[in-house]
Amino acid sequence: MKTRITELLGCQYPIIQGGMAWVAEHTLAAAVSNAGGIGLIAGGSAPIDYLREQIRLCKEKTDKPFGVNIMLMSPNAEDLAQLCIDEKVAVVTTGAGNPGKFIPAWKEAGIKVIPVIPSVALAKRMERAGADAVVAEGTESGGHIGENTTMCLVPQVVDALEIPVIAAGGIADGRGIAASFMLGAEGVQIGTRFLASEECQIHPTFKELVVKAKDTDSVVTGRYTGHPCRNIKTKFAKMLANGEKDGSLTPEQFEEVTLGSLRKAVQDGNVEEGSFLCGAIAGMINDIKPCEAIVKELMEQAERLIKN
Numbered sequence: 001m002k003t004r005i006t007e008l009l010g011c012q013y014p015i016i017q018g019g020m021a022w023v024a025e026h027t028l029a030a031a032v033s034n035a036g037g038i039g040l041i042a043g044g045s046a047p048i049d050y051l052r053e054q055i056r057l058c059k060e061k062t063d064k065p066f067g068v069n070i071m072l073m074s075p076n077a078e079d080l081a082q083l084c085i086d087e088k089v090a091v092v093t094t095g096a097g098n099p100g101k102f103i104p105a106w107k108e109a110g111i112k113v114i115p116v117i118p119s120v121a122l123a124k125r126m127e128r129a130g131a132d133a134v135v136a137e138g139t140e141s142g143g144h145i146g147e148n149t150t151m152c153l154v155p156q157v158v159d160a161l162e163i164p165v166i167a168a169g170g171i172a173d174g175r176g177i178a179a180s181f182m183l184g185a186e187g188v189q190i191g192t193r194f195l196a197s198e199e200c201q202i203h204p205t206f207k208e209l210v211v212k213a214k215d216t217d218s219v220v221t222g223r224y225t226g227h228p229c230r231n232i233k234t235k236f237a238k239m240l241a242n243g244e245k246d247g248s249l250t251p252e253q254f255e256e257v258t259l260g261s262l263r264k265a266v267q268d269g270n271v272e273e274g275s276f277l278c279g280a281i282a283g284m285i286n287d288i289k290p291c292e293a294i295v296k297e298l299m300e301q302a303e304r305l306i307k308n
Contacts, residue, residue, distance in 0.1 A: 005187035012036030018191025019069020030061035031199035031291035065090035072097025118146025138169030142279040158184030174301020192279035205269030213282035
């Protein structure tokens with residue numbers, strides 16, 4: 001399946017693995033790239049030396065293109081932006097801010113720049129700033145979210161831009177890919193499905209929660225802090241949601257109690273204090289497979305549906 005995204009990124013399939021904080025490290029990124037997609041390493045707020053090591057380890061495991069996701073609100077965003085240039089990373093995706101000041105240097109270094117956007121207005125700004133493509137991410141996604149749905153957001157962004165659009169949010173099988181293409185997208189970004197991959201290094205409890213999740217097992221918390229996140233509905237997540245609803249947790253208390261909660265979920269599988277960030281599509285995921293099998297299954301189903 002050739003699109004402007006496969007041509008832009010030099011990959012076999014128009015699939016990008018989501019740059020999930022604390023989750024997307026070199027093992028997962030290399031596996032997705034080797035399977036024909038584009039793997040991403042999550043920058044987050046990790047030390048630069050660690051991220052440099054992750055990039056170099058990924059290069060040892062794959063000769064295919066891969067990228068780095070930069071959360072622009074991170075205190076080390078500028079250092080990570082330069083690291084991507086120094087290490088000759090093929091692709092940078094960005095979230096939580098405007099990457100405009102970094103784009104000229106990235107483009108000069110030959111890096112493809114793909115911001116994640118939640119609105120048409122920001123998508124237009126990114127195109128004017130020189131982005132090569134955008135990821136239009138709907139509220140169905142896991143982790144930090146906007147309010148617009150994938151179904152509504154993607155076609156509006158497609159209509160507004162000349163550069164290619166990648167759909168994200170609520171995509172876990174070939175039907176979601178085919179639907180995204182019908183909306184005008186030329187690629188997809190998938191996160192939650194890769195949580196349930198053999199190469200994903202998260203705690204087994206996290207994988208089990210994803211596989212066992214039903215359609216009603218996600219909850220959004222933190223809207224009153226200005227940073228809403230979609231989580232698997234654990235006892236901890238329900239406590240946060242109830243505290244937000246009834247006012248028993250102030251925004252300051254909310255931020256305090258969730259500090260480090262993603263690490264506790266990913267590394268420790270701590271269901272009492274961990275935030276298990278996950279998309280609303282988890283109810284469709286019922287097994288754990290190698291990334292290669294996941295990508296093959298996704299593309300075979302998508303191609304069959306699009307041909308029909």
